[in-house]
Amino acid sequence: MSIIPSIFGGRRSSIFDPFSLDIWDPFREFPIPSSSDLSNETSALVNARVDWKETPEAHIFKADLPGIKKEELKVEVEDGNVLQIFGERNVEKEDKNDKWHRVERSSGRFTRRFRLPENAKMEEVKAAMENGVLTITVPKTEAKKTDVKSVEIKSLESYIQVLIDVLTAETRQNRVTPLVSVYEESCYRKISSEFL
Template structure:
């Protein structure tokens, strides 16, 4: 018999382990389909669907970095379109469920993602390179050298 009352009747809880406490779900009894996180295994997680990408500009290039943990380079696609658009896309499949498995927490993300960026006029679209290392995709778009306008002095007569 526990000296501490359980407010999560029937749920596993251990006061000394903060990760064992289930969070009370006020929507679990509503008749909406999939309204509750505990209602079913999520098919897509918005954290992965809206993949975050850093874009920095150096004197030589535009550099894009995307964190894509757990993906192989074969599962990611990098494309450039004629109208100077860089497109990064891919998909992480949902882990197969076994009917005998009981999920306690699902936090890893899955689903499709697509990000598009309009590149500036100085981007060399035919020289784009991409690499992937340790789950980080790096796309480098070299810049054309900006030609400074020639200034010609005009002699003033008179």
């Protein structure tokens, strides 16, 4: 049995090992928290964890915010497509007759921002708070259906014939000089002899 603490900061615990039980630390009960304790406490509030899931119908955000009332939260849309979540947990009012033994719950403010894609309907954002979980739903616009036009695949001969017909028609209307028509005819004969 080892009485040396592990390198990961904790002692091995076993009910059969009397040396593995935590030893009383007088400084741990001290009313002033260390800087590492402060950073751990405030980080839970400042870095509120948020999940963002995209479904075919909507973007869904879920944030675990235990101990925060819905009146202490604010959800806003900024710059058209930025979703902002603000929260503030207030300090409990102290009574002079109260004696505190430990203060571990944090208070303070947090802000989280998310830039949503263009398919988000920001004017239809909905938020709900239940059991310490904030759920924000941002519906999505329907995907635009693209116009599909099928193109007929023709043989090279028929494609060249269409070009000749167009140029011949333009020549008759004096839009193109007859020289172009003569040149086109010679090209047609050359291509036809090579490919046909």
